[in-house]
Structure formats: structure tokens, C-alpha cells
Amino acid sequence: MAYGFEAKNDSGNVIINDTIENLHFIGKATRGSSSAGYGDFPNYSGSNDTLDGRCIWTYTITCSGTPVAFIKPADYARWHAIIKQSVSSTTWTFEVMISGTSTSNPPEVYCFVNADDVPTSSETFGMLVYKSDGTTTTFDSRRQPLAITGGGTAVSPSDPTNGSGLPGTTNNASWNASSNDHDFRSSNQYNDYSDSNINTSNTMFACPSLAQGVYSRVINGYKCSDLSWPQSGCQPHWSTAWWWVMYRAAFRLRSGYFDAGWTNYQAGFWFQSTYSGSGWFNGGGGGYSSGNRPYENKVINLQSNAYIIADSSRYD
Amino acid sequence: MSHGLSVFKPDGSLGFSTADVTWQTVAQFTVAANATVSNTYSEAAGMTVIAQRQLVNVPPSAQEDYAPNVVVSNNSQTITVSPQSGLSSSECIIHVLAQDT
Numbered sequence: 001m002a003y004g005f006e007a008k009n010d011s012g013n014v015i016i017n018d019t020i021e022n023l024h025f026i027g028k029a030t031r032g033s034s035s036a037g038y039g040d041f042p043n044y045s046g047s048n049d050t051l052d053g054r055c056i057w058t059y060t061i062t063c064s065g066t067p068v069a070f071i072k073p074a075d076y077a078r079w080h081a082i083i084k085q086s087v088s089s090t091t092w093t094f095e096v097m098i099s100g101t102s103t104s105n106p107p108e109v110y111c112f113v114n115a116d117d118v119p120t121s122s123e124t125f126g127m128l129v130y131k132s133d134g135t136t137t138t139f140d141s142r143r144q145p146l147a148i149t150g151g152g153t154a155v156s157p158s159d160p161t162n163g164s165g166l167p168g169t170t171n172n173a174s175w176n177a178s179s180n181d182h183d184f185r186s187s188n189q190y191n192d193y194s195d196s197n198i199n200t201s202n203t204m205f206a207c208p209s210l211a212q213g214v215y216s217r218v219i220n221g222y223k224c225s226d227l228s229w230p231q232s233g234c235q236p237h238w239s240t241a242w243w244w245v246m247y248r249a250a251f252r253l254r255s256g257y258f259d260a261g262w263t264n265y266q267a268g269f270w271f272q273s274t275y276s277g278s279g280w281f282n283g284g285g286g287g288y289s290s291g292n293r294p295y296e297n298k299v300i301n302l303q304s305n306a307y308i309i310a311d312s313s314r315y316d
Numbered sequence: 317m318s319h320g321l322s323v324f325k326p327d328g329s330l331g332f333s334t335a336d337v338t339w340q341t342v343a344q345f346t347v348a349a350n351a352t353v354s355n356t357y358s359e360a361a362g363m364t365v366i367a368q369r370q371l372v373n374v375p376p377s378a379q380e381d382y383a384p385n386v387v388v389s390n391n392s393q394t395i396t397v398s399p400q401s402g403l404s405s406s407e408c409i410i411h412v413l414a415q416d417t
Binding site: 007008009010011013014015016017019020021022023065066068082083084085086095114123125126127141142144145146147148149151153206207208209210212294295298300301303305306308314 | 320321323324325326331332334335336337338339340341342344345346359360366367368369370371372373374379380381382383385409411413414415416417
């Protein structure tokens with residue numbers, strides 16, 4: 001370049017210049033309310049009732065520009081994901097999903113914005129770098145610039161369920177069969193990405209949750225009861241038991257690894273039992289349901305998404 | 317270090333230096349549902365460019381919530397965001413980050 005500013009790191013790669021803005025730390029988002037649930041199937045008790053559960057926390061921060069948000073877990077054993085980021089005027093809201101139903105140990109959300117949208121600092125010492133227009137800031141040493149320790153692209157496995165294979169539909173089971181035989185938990189379903197810089201004390205990550213999925217187990221039961229004299233023939237009985245779970249991609253930091261997996265976001269159970277009203281017997285039946293399955297069984301948005309790893313202790 | 321650049325926090329501790337690695341931010345923009353957007357950033361030419369996608373809304377209760385595709389092309393200068401083939405797409409925030417590698 002003929003003029004301007006450029007700084008290269010020890011590997012000879014540009015990390016500050018006068019054409020592209022650096023990201024700078026603007027603060028931790030403020031934690032608000034939470035909702036927890038789905039540690040098991042609503043209105044069902046029996047085998048494979050247990051789910052991973054999830055807790056959703058809301059965080060807000062006010063700033064110009066669009067913040068890049070990093071999650072710093074308080075409990076590194078849990079799965080985390082930002083499932084929503086929206087703005088009203090200059091107040092940004094994040095919804096952070098965490099596996100498990102406990103509201104203890106919520107994570108912290110560290111926010112970074114581009115240099116020109118960093119709040120003005122009252123510090124009178126430091127270094128500012130501008131673009132050639134002389135007004136747009138690309139670097140401001142008074143606000144802590146983002147330094148990363150790793151990153152790459154990650155994708156969750158296509159099957160979110162611990163159970164063998166994907167759950168399906170069984171027909172001609174016994175009438176009123178309502179015992180779930182599929183493990184819908186996700187704790188064993190993840191892809192791991194090696195990164196020796198990751199630790200479970202101060203590592204944080206930025207990786208929005210894109211993938212989501214819905215899967216169901218359906219058991220259709222049937223029984224034919226012989227009609228007693230003077231009737232003859234069969235009185236049919238039908239039943240349907242239906243378990244469904246909706247998942248969102250979620251991530252976990254382990255020592256030396258970034259894991260891309262899943263956590264259940266919603267779940268429901270539907271059961272109905274009926275029998276024919278022919279002959280001298282009146283027909284009837286009953287059932288119950290919880291929630292609405294969002295869509296047919298599938299995984300969508302199963303694409304690699306960029307993740308970034310950084311050391312939160314630099315910004316505390 | 318014997319040479320390079322170090323910048324310090326107001327408390328005197330090290331904030332950033334040429335021993336560090338970073339991603340710089342080329343642009344952030346929000347793409348409306350079902351829209352196609354193509355932006356070119358000449359300053360990112362030849363760099364490694366990633367585009368993080370963040371869905372704006374949580375999934376509604378009865379709708380498939382598709383993220384748009386992102387393609388980086390033209391020697392890393394052009395970012396094209398468009399719905400997945402044959403599908404609708406949801407509103408999405410795009411962070412375009414660049415790294416000299």
C-alpha cells in the first residue's frame with residue numbers, strides 16, 4: 001500500500017489495517033428471564049420417558065451495529081446454542097438454549113461489534129486506525145479487540161436421537177400399546193472437532209444454531225373382539241400412541257474439542273383409543289394430546305456453520 | 317516480544333498484539349425472508365471469508381424454518397445469500413468475517 005496502516009501478526013497475516021474493521025468487545029449482555037422444561041414427555045409415563053430437557057434464557061444488550069455473540073458456559077457439561085437474535089431500535093435480544101432443566105449456572109454472553117460502532121471511549125490515550133475516508137474507524141485500542149484461539153466449520157449429525165436408527169411407525173401392535181421403545185435423548189449424538197486450545201474454564205464460542213429437526217415414534221394398535229351370541233363377527237378396536245420431539249442444533253466445549261450436537265426444544269405425546277359402535281355395543285373411546293408437532297419428520301438446515309473460539313478471560 | 321505491536325488496556329494489561337490471531341468484520345446485514353442478496357467487498361479479495369448465519373426468529377409452531385444458503389465467490393469478494401433450492405427461507409442475520417491466511 002502507498003499509505004495507511006497495516007499490522008501483521010507473527011505468522012505474517014494482517015490483523016489490523018485501514019480497510020476492514022476489527023471486532024471489539026462492548027460488554028456482556030444482560031440476562032433476563034428463563035423458561036425450562038421438556039425433561040420428559042408431557043402427559044406420559046413409561047419407558048423412554050426421559051429427555052435431555054432444555055432451559056431458554058433471554059439476554060439483551062443495546063448497541064449500534066450488529067453484535068457477534070459468544071457463549072461462555074458456566075457449566076461446560078451442558079449443550080448451548082443461540083436460537084434467536086432480534087433487534088428493536090438498538091436493543092438486541094438473544095435467546096440462549098441450554099440442555100437440562102436446571103436454571104442454575106446460566107452462561108454469559110460476550111458481545112463484539114465492528115470498530116466504527118463501538119461506543120465512544122473517554123480514554124485519551126490509545127491508537128485509532130481510520131479508513132481512507134478519515135472518519136470510519138477500523139481499530140480502537142481503547143476497546144478490547146477480538147483475538148481468537150480457534151475455529152472452523154461444524155455440523156451436527158443427521159440423527160438427533162440416541163436410539164438405534166430413526167424412530168418410525170409400527171402397525172398392528174396390540175390394542176392400547178403405549179410403551180415408547182425409542183430413546184429420544186441426544187447426549188450421544190454429536191460430531192467432535194479437535195482444538196487443543198479449548199479448555200473448560202474460560203473458553204467461549206460463537207456459533208449460531210441453524211439445524212433443527214422433528215422426529216416421531218408412532219405405534220398403531222388393533223384388536224378384534226368376538227361378539228357374543230346373538231351377535232357374531234368382530235368388534236374392531238384401534239389405538240394410536242404418538243411421541244414427537246423437536247430438536248435444535250446445540251454445541252458443547254470439552255477439553256480439546258468443540259462438539260456439534262442437539263438438544264430437544266419441544267416435545268409432545270398423543271394417545272387415542274377407539275372402538276367400533278356396531279352391533280349391540282355403543283362405540284366410543286378417548287385420548288389426550290400435548291402440544292403440536294411443528295412439521296413432518298425431518299431434519300432441516302443441516303449445513304456447516306462457522307464457529308469461532310476465543311478466551312473469555314481477556315475480556316473480564 | 318522483540319518486535320511487533322502491542323496495545324494495552326487502560327489498566328496497563330495487554331489487550332492485543334501482533335502475537336494474536338483474529339477475524340475482521342467485513343459486513344453485517346439482515347436478509348429478509350425469501351430474498352436473494354448479493355454484495356461485493358473488494359477489500360476481502362484473497363482472504364479467507366466465512367459468513368455466519370443467525371436466524372432472527374425462533375421456529376413458529378407449525379412451519380419449517382429454513383435458513384438461506386450463503387455462497388462466497390469471486391476470489392472471496394462476493395457474498396450471495398439466497399433461499400435453499402425450491403424452499404422458502406426465513407429472515408436471517410449475516411456476519412461476513414475475513415481472515416488473512
